[in-house]
Amino acid sequence: MVGTHALGSERRTPGRRESEGATALSEKMPRLVLEARRVSSLLAHGLHGRRRAGPGESFWQFRPFVTGEAAARVDWRRSARDDRLYVREREWEAAHNIWLWIDRSASMGFASDLASASKVERALVLGLALADAFVEGGERVGLLGLTRATASRGIVERMIQALVADRAGLAQDLPPRASPARFDEVVLIGDFLTDPDRIATAVQSLAGRGSRGHLLMVVDPIEETFPFTGQAVLHDLEGELSLDIGDAGAWGDRYRARIAEHRAALQAIARQQGWTLTIHRTDRPASEAALRLATLIAARGPE
Numbered sequence: 001m002v003g004t005h006a007l008g009s010e011r012r013t014p015g016r017r018e019s020e021g022a023t024a025l026s027e028k029m030p031r032l033v034l035e036a037r038r039v040s041s042l043l044a045h046g047l048h049g050r051r052r053a054g055p056g057e058s059f060w061q062f063r064p065f066v067t068g069e070a071a072a073r074v075d076w077r078r079s080a081r082d083d084r085l086y087v088r089e090r091e092w093e094a095a096h097n098i099w100l101w102i103d104r105s106a107s108m109g110f111a112s113d114l115a116s117a118s119k120v121e122r123a124l125v126l127g128l129a130l131a132d133a134f135v136e137g138g139e140r141v142g143l144l145g146l147t148r149a150t151a152s153r154g155i156v157e158r159m160i161q162a163l164v165a166d167r168a169g170l171a172q173d174l175p176p177r178a179s180p181a182r183f184d185e186v187v188l189i190g191d192f193l194t195d196p197d198r199i200a201t202a203v204q205s206l207a208g209r210g211s212r213g214h215l216l217m218v219v220d221p222i223e224e225t226f227p228f229t230g231q232a233v234l235h236d237l238e239g240e241l242s243l244d245i246g247d248a249g250a251w252g253d254r255y256r257a258r259i260a261e262h263r264a265a266l267q268a269i270a271r272q273q274g275w276t277l278t279i280h281r282t283d284r285p286a287s288e289a290a291l292r293l294a295t296l297i298a299a300r301g302p303e
Contacts, residue, residue, distance in 0.1 A: 019128065019156055062086045096183055097140045097149035098297070099211075101175035102127040102163070103190025103218075114221040115282035122282045123189045123218050124163075129290050130187065131155045134297075144186070144206075145176035174202045182210035185297055189216045191223075196265035200272075207273040214276045214296060215266060221283045226255050 062078050065085035075088040102123050111118035117125070131141045135155045142149035146162040146169075163169065173194050180186055186206050192199055192215065206213060263279070270277040276296050280289035 019160055062088055096185075097142060097181070098131075098134050098185045098187065099142055099144045099149065099178070099180050100127050100131060100159075101144040101186075101188045101190075103173060103188075103192075104163070104170050105173040105190075106170075107173065107191055107193050108218070110220055110223075111282070112220050112222045116284075117282055119191055119218045119220060119282060122280070122286060123216075125286050126216065126218070126280070126290055126293075127187075127189050128156050128159060129286070130293060131159055133290070133294060144178045144180075174198060175206065177205055179209055180206060180211035184211040186211050186213035187216060187293060187297075188213065189218060191219060192217050192266060193262075196262065196269065199266065200269045203269055203273055203275065207275065212274060213270075214278065214293060215270055216289060216293060217266065217277065217279045218289075219279060219281055221281050224256075224259065224281070 062075065063086065065074055065079075065087050073087045074085050078086045078088065104120055104123075108120035108123060109118055111121075116122075132155055134141050135151050135153065138151065140149040140151045141155055143159055143162055146166055147158060150158070152158060173190065175188055188203075188206075203213070203215075267277050269275075278289060278292055278296070280286075
């Protein structure tokens with residue numbers, strides 16, 4: 001018999017384990033897919049998903065002075081430390097952001113013996129790893145409703161602090177209302193085990209101004225296979241309800257049919273808005289889902 005357990009609210013917030021796991025995972029992700037997106041984003045609509053020199057306000061880098069440039073561009077303090085002249089370049093303030101939302105509601109605390117981690121642990125590692133990789137690639141990343149988008153190298157620590165302080169998020173199974181800008185990317189990470197109509201409303205709201213998005217559905221393997229037989233008791237972690245089942249084996253066929261219908265509804269919601277749907281099982285390596293999401297975002301140039 002497969003065992004299961006559920007994490008309480010204190011265990012559904014990120015800690016050192018998730019932070020270290022996210023950093024380790026992001027280091028494995030190839031930077032080529034991020035570079036491909038930065039290059040493609042330079043082509044049209046004024047969308048620039050990379051850090052580069054320009055008229056921004058943030059310091060970007062020093063570079064050697066080139067003959068013919070205005071002398072006013074020379075940074076004399078930096079040049080005084082060397083035998084050559086240097087120019088202080090500023091980072092171009094691009095209009096493109098990547099917004100993340102990580103579901104930490106009660107149903108995400110579920111885990112079975114077949115899984116490598118609980119759903120919420122896997123969701124946190126994926127979200128933090130993607131943020132770290134995107135910032136390393138020059139993107140600006142923020143948490144929907146919690147933080148502004150930033151390209152800070154300490155993005156993982158910033159996100160953890162915001163999530164720990166967000167106690168209300170432990171009871172929310174859908175993202176907060178927000179209005180991402182046109183061409184922004186939105187990544188929603190959760191189990192999406194709620195009414196498809198509610199999910200459709202949330203996605204439509206986020207896509208209303210032309211943002212593009214991705215649903216990353218995190219599932220425990222037994223939520224797909226339902227390998228139970230005999231008498232069983234099902235618990236609703238969100239509504240605190242229980243259901244006694246006399247013949248779990250027979251009931252499983254109906255359950256799997258409902259799961260298939262729900263997935264089809266999610267796919268239709270994503271397709272209608274031009275979004276993508278990725279399903280990730282917690283018995284699979286986190287790197288699989290992270291690489292797929294990074295590739296999808298890198299491949300989607302301006303429309």
